[in-house]
Amino acid sequence: MPTAEEKFVDVACWSCAAPVVHAQLFCASCGKVQPAHSGADYFEVFGLSRKLAIDTTSLEREFYRLSRRLHPDVYTRASEQEQNWSLRNASLLNDAYRTLKEPIARTEYFLRLEGVEIQEEGKQASDRKNPSRVPDDLLEEVFELNMQLEEMRMTRKTGDDDPDLRQDLLTAKQQFEAQLAETDNFIQQLWQERDEALASNFDFGDQIKQRMVAALDRRRYIRNLVRDVNETLDT
Amino acid sequence: MSYSDKVIDHYNNPRNVGQMDKSSSEVGTGLVGAPECGDVMRLQIKVNPETQVIEEAKFKTFGCGSAIASSSLATEWVKGKTVEEALTIKNTDIVKELALPPVKIHCSVLAEDAIRAAIGDWKKKNGVAETADYVSTVATN
């Protein structure tokens, strides 16, 4: 992750001496490949401002365009150094693309980039009010469903298939998948709020970020459930 | 990632898996989760009302091997201790005992949280003052 200083320091293009920022894969004036910083900001790699609502179609287009420009075939006659830079940039570009195209990975990356302190983390266990960071009833639900799943696996082992239990699991699966979708929608809604807050220079960004953290926490529990329900139903 | 022998041992032969009657006044139940990964753990203690000694402990964990080992170890450690003694168990003790790597530290934190939650629940049920007492004793030490 670049420090604030690093990020704003421009360097000169090795070929034409035009200014280049650390995250740039190519010089904007002469087009030559640049030694991009391996910890470069993924948003900057794509020339984007740090907004969460991203048009993934144009992101994809840009990814392919830049990938083509970094293709090894283009550098067969280039210096060894340029060949190395193009390879390194290609892997940076891949990481950036994989992170930004996926909504959850993007949100988590964004929060890390913004240095968001996760609530209560690092505090002494005795000082943390709610270490699980989600409401109790969600925990209870998660735990109960896990118990049911285990029961079903045991029943399966003895060769029986309990149709009632299976029905319960199917219902639970639908319910948890719906919750997952709801959480995802909520996260996207928070993107909008944050991007708008940014545009209007209105400073309640921190509060929105904490709500993002909370939504992501909740999502991890639900995601595990969906995964485990599916595994149990599939076997 | 490779697990230490102690983790594998607890994972293959978890101690004290099970549950006790949640509604009993002698039983404290802690249900906690690790938001880092979404795993959940329930730990229960049964306390002798006269001596405040934890006589029985049970756990059930839906999570990784390190979380299972940490909670298994935690039930072994709290047994025979008084409630106040059990509160001094730190996740770092568990990390040391099980030789957990840095990425698995949160799994041991989960076990410490579960002990605290179980004791908190027992205290609440029995009208014992919350951990504030405990904190102030530690602070004056």
Ligand code: FES
């Ligand atoms: S990875 Fe979740 S508790 Fe260990």
Ligand SMILES: [Zn+2]
């Ligand atoms: Zn140039």
